[in-house]
Amino acid sequence: MQDSRWTTVTPAQFERERAALEHVRRLLPDTEPYRAWSNFTFTAETGHVHEVDLLVATPGGIYLVEIKSLSGRLTNSGANWLLSSDSVRTFDNPLHLADLKGKRLRSLLTAQALKDRSAVRIPFIQGAVFLSLPHLQIALTEHQLHWVFGPEPEGDAARSPLPGIWSGLLGRPPQDERRRITPEISRALPRLLAGVGIARSRRYHQVGSWQLDAAPFDVGPTWQDHLAHHAQFEHEHRRIRIYLVERNSGKAERASIERAARREMLALHGVNHPGIVRVDTMEPHEGGPALIFRHDPRAVRLDHFMAQHGDRLEIGARLDMIRQLAEAVAYAHGRRLHHRALSARSVLVVPGPRSRGEAEDEAWLRPVVQISDWQAASRLPDSVSDSGAALRVSPTSQLGAHLERSAEAYLAPELSTPAPDPVALDVFGLGTLAYLLLSGQPPAADRRELLTRLASDDGLRPSSSADSISEFMDELVQAATAPVPARRLSSVAELLEMLTLVEEELTTPSASxxxxxxxxxxxxxxxxxxxxxxxxxxxxxxxxxxxxxxxxxxxxxxxxxxxxxxxxxxxxxxxxxxxxxxxxxxxxxxxxxxxxxxxxxxxxxxxxxxHAGEKTVARKLREDGRLTVDELETYSDYLFGAVDHLEGEGVLHRDIKPDNIAIRIRPNRTRQLVLFDFSLAAVPLEDIEAGTPPLSRPFPRHHGPPPLRRARRAVRDRGHPARDGLRGAAGVGGRRHRAPVHRRSAGAGRRGVRPGDPGRSRRVLHPGPGPGREQATRFPEGDAGRLAAGLPPGRPRGPRRLGASRRRGGVHSRRAGRRRSRAERRRRAGHAGDGARGVRPQPPGRLRRPSA
Missing domain, CATH: 3.30.200.20 (Phosphorylase Kinase; domain 1)
Structure with a gap:
């Protein structure tokens, strides 16, 4: 074909690519309606920037051809292709992306024809894959060979087992009259493509100081990931996600995509865990907002990793990967962060650390995982301060628009319902990932099959796909993937406890x-x-x-x-x-x-x-619910005594929470609280972000000298475990709607603790400085008895009663406080009914404060 019909938009850079294009060019006749364009880019209406290797117009139709010059042995695992030569490389079947490019290019050409008022009708653009090297060993399954072609045999050259690119595709007569290309359509294509704006293939795009690789690392419905390196420091690598804004999108769609970018940025703000990707910043880009992530260039998606290394993974490594994922999600839940859309595509895998002299292939059998793709996340505010409100990430009502379709086989069935429980969503996601890791197979091919399996088996059972699954493994996955959220494991902590049982059952000592x-x-x-x-x-x-x-x-x-x-x-x-x-x-x-x-x-x-004990306060609250009055009184004494001891030593814990308080069983079988995890005690006071966000409110609007801020923080930290004990909640990581268990205590007047302390706890947990703040934490000995009797707490210890008469819901209302003040003045003037004793008479039926 002559240059007048063959348009080289960008010269090929590699010898194999040039040879493949030249092979096709020699086969195409120089007559109507044959035309071809090689190596160009176009920007779809969705904002995605696509690279096209070859676009060919023939009498039988228009074909968008992906050229792959591969050598070695090509196999597949499901929809993933595996190329084995010196190493193994895993990638998606390129036909899927070629079809997507064809649909988006046709949409642009049709819109351009309408704009030009042209009568030309653009037919369907068919995607195809050209494996250009004849010596490639092909062992793909039959359903993976559709629209895959090889080179035409030339002389004594090795013959490809695939149909030739000319005889099997470009030279075929029209199979459907609707796809026939007439000379009129062929002559209109150069003008329409110019109007669409095809351009030279750019090998590098730039976001700030980062240069992007041309080929995308991953592609989603509204975003596109690229690997990048720093323009000045070549060894610095990042993954950059560009949220693509459609050129003609409506205001609502544009706002939804921009919110998704902001949601992922704010969701990961301040999150520092080895199992969660870290985001650096958000930068503007011509395609839309771009997020810059820390990235290991060796990272691969979990589905690709399982296709490549799954057969060689030992059961211990599989269980360790499940634990890594569960611990990362538990950490996120502790910071009020919920992923809500866990799937194999949202997990990245890198090889573990290598021992001296060990091959990297062996390090892949000790993988390290990271959870990515937080664009559908929800995050509750860390505090009621201005900074906390700025970090609020609400659940999106258009969640499905930003998720790749292959993720649907991992998502909980209630995801589309109004306000689903985010903890239950993540527990289900962990269950489906555990199914993949234990069985080596995805839980389902699509969402319809997933819902069918959940309905028939009341959850997923990996034993249906693999023979080496134990009963405990089956129970773990089924309990996490129960179709009804109320019957599912209520928290990630419970999943970790079940995982511990599985590990204890299967793991044997590796050395004496x-x-x-x-x-x-x-x-x-x-x-x-x-x-x-x-x-x-x-x-x-x-x-x-x-x-x-x-x-x-x-x-x-x-x-x-x-x-x-x-x-x-x-x-x-x-x-x-x-x-x-x-x-x-x-x-x-x-x-x-x-x-x-x-x-x-x-x-x-x-x-x-x-070792302080087997159980923490958080675990006790999850298992047993609300504390009894006796437990509350005993535990409060230990907790406040521990904090008073630290205060006397000049030490601030900075992270007091139920998870950091152990319950020790002493030799006489009594129980004692032990405060542990002092990893933040040496953090400077100026670092107000330290600690677990839901329990560490930095009071940014209340200023004062460092000693005052220190006292406020110590007081605040003491109040939260007491509040959690009253409510029967561990504070973080559990399901919000789970009802506490009401318990009775023989020494508490046969009444449980009422749901909250309206007086003292409100003062302890109030964010502002207020009079007598430090004294509000000193619970009198008789308070537990008053709570058990249904009364609010009594007077705090100290030289004066601090505003008790002005608390609503406390001992007296404001009006009652004014009446008492008048009675007090009359008593002092000698008009009281019992002036000798100085005690105000109590009306019949009024409950008296228990004597000490």
């Missing part, structure tokens, strides 16, 4: 105590592993700075907690925590160090602590 060596990376240790003087009993959880293990000391036989720093940078936080705990006078209500200094067990730093 006599074989203890330093070869085991403690951060990746499994149950039964022996590291130095300890044998790992179980994993306790992962936070933003460390991972905790319960371990048995092989010398003393005592159980101890090993806090392992996630990186050398995080190790300084452990050193600060050890310094704080060493400086405290011993108190049984404060966790103690089992080793005075952090230990270096290469390559990790470890802090060794005593």
């Amino acid at each position: 105590p006599t074989e203890a060596t330093g070869s085991v990376d403690l951060l990746e240790a499994r149950v039964g592993d022996t590291v130095a003087d300890w044998r790992i009993v179980r994993k306790l959880g992962t936070g933003s700075t460390s991972r905790a293990f319960l371990a048995e000391n092989l010398r003393s036989g005592a159980q101890e907690v090993l806090k392992v720093a996630l990186s050398d940078e995080k190790a300084s936080r452990l050193a600060h925590e050890a310094q704080v705990l060493r400086g405290l006078h011993q108190d049984s209500r404060i966790i103690r160090l089992a080793r005075e200094e952090p230990l270096h067990l290469p390559p990790r730093w470890v802090l060794v602590l005593e």
Whole structure:
């Protein structure tokens, strides 16, 4: 074909690509209606920028051809293609993207024809894939071979098992008259393409100082991801997500896309966990707002990872991946953040740390996961302050518009209902991901099949797809994927507890105590592993700075907690925590160090602590609901005593919450609270973002000297666990609508604690400075009895009663306070009815305050 009919918009850069284009060009005749355009880009109405390898007009139709010059062996796992040569590369079937480009290009050409008032009708543009190298070994399943073609045989060259690109596609006569290309349509195409605005293929786009790779890393309905490197620092890599605003979109659609970008940015603001992607900033771009994410260039999607490495994964690695995902979601829930759309596409996988002399392929069998795609997330405000309101991320009513269709097979059935419970949505998502990891197969091919399986089996059962699934694994996945939210696991904490049972059932020690060596990376240790003087009993959880293990000391036989720093940078936080705990006078209500200094067990730093107990206050509240009066009184004494002790030592905990309070069972079977996790105690006071956001309100609108701010923060932290005990809620991470369990206590007048303390708790938790704030935390000994009797608390200890007469819902209303003040003046003037004793007579039936 001559240059007049073959338009090279951008010269090919690679020899294989040039050879493939030249092969097709020699086959095309130089007559009407044949025409071709190679290597150009166009911007779709949705805002997506698409690159086209080859567009060909033939009598049989218009074809958009994706050229793949691959060598090695090509197989598939479902819709994923795997290319094996020196290494294995996983990617989506390119036909899907070619079809999408064809539909969007046809839409542009049709609109341009209407704009030009042309009578030309643009037919359907068919996508196709051209595998240009004849020596490629093809082992694709039959349904993956549709619209896939190879080169035409030339001389003695190896013959491709695929139909030729000319004989099988471009040279075929019209199969459908509606797709026939007439000379009139062919002559109109150059003008229409020019009007659409096809341009030279740009190998680099730029967002700020970041240069984007031309080929997208991932594509969604309203966004497009590109890998990028810094213009000045080549070793710095990022993933940039561009939210694409359609050129002719309405105001509502444009606002929805911009809200999705802002939602993902604000949802991840201040979130620092190794299992959650980190966002740097949001930058403007010609296509729409662009988010810049930290990114490992080796990262692949979970579905691609399972297609490539799933067959070689051991059961321990699969369970560890489930735990990583669950701990990351639990961390997010602790900060009022809910993903709501977990799927295999929203999880990125990178290889684990490599041992010396180990091949990278082996590191892929110890994967590390990160949760991505938070555009559908919801996040409640961290506080009632202005900054908290600015971070409020409400659930979107157009959630499905920003999710890729392949994610629908992982989403909870109630997602489309009004105001679904976000905790239940994430529990279901974790269940479907666990199904994928345990069975190696996606839970369903599409949403219809998912709903059918949920209805027939009352949840998902991985044993239906794999033979090696134990009964506990089946129960875990089914409990997390129950179709009715009320019958589902109520929190991620419950899922982690069930996962612990699965691990204990299946995991055996990897080394005996006599074989203890330093070869085991403690951060990746499994149950039964022996590291130095300890044998790992179980994993306790992962936070933003460390991972905790319960371990048995092989010398003393005592159980101890090993806090392992996630990186050398995080190790300084452990050193600060050890310094704080060493400086405290011993108190049984404060966790103690089992080793005075952090230990270096290469390559990790470890802090060794005593084991305070099997259960935390948060777990007790989840399991048993509201505390009894006796428990509330006993626990309050321990908690406030611990904080008073710290205050006397000049230490601020900065993160008091039910999850950081252990319940120790002493030798006499009585229970005692123990405060642990002092990792934030050394954080500067100016860092008001430190701590768990729902429980750490920084009071930005109330100013004052540092000692006053310190006192306010200590008072606030004391109030929250007391409030949670009254309400029977752990404060974070649980389902909001779960009803507390009402319990009775024999020593409480057979009445449970009323749902809240309208007087004292309101003063303790009030964000402002107010008179007598510090005294509001001193609960008198008789308060538990008054609460049990249905009365609000009595007078606080201190030199004066601090505004009690002016509290609504407290002991007296304002009007009653004024009446009492008049009676007090009359008594002092000698007119009181009982002046000798100075006691105001009580009307019949009025409840008296219990005597001390």
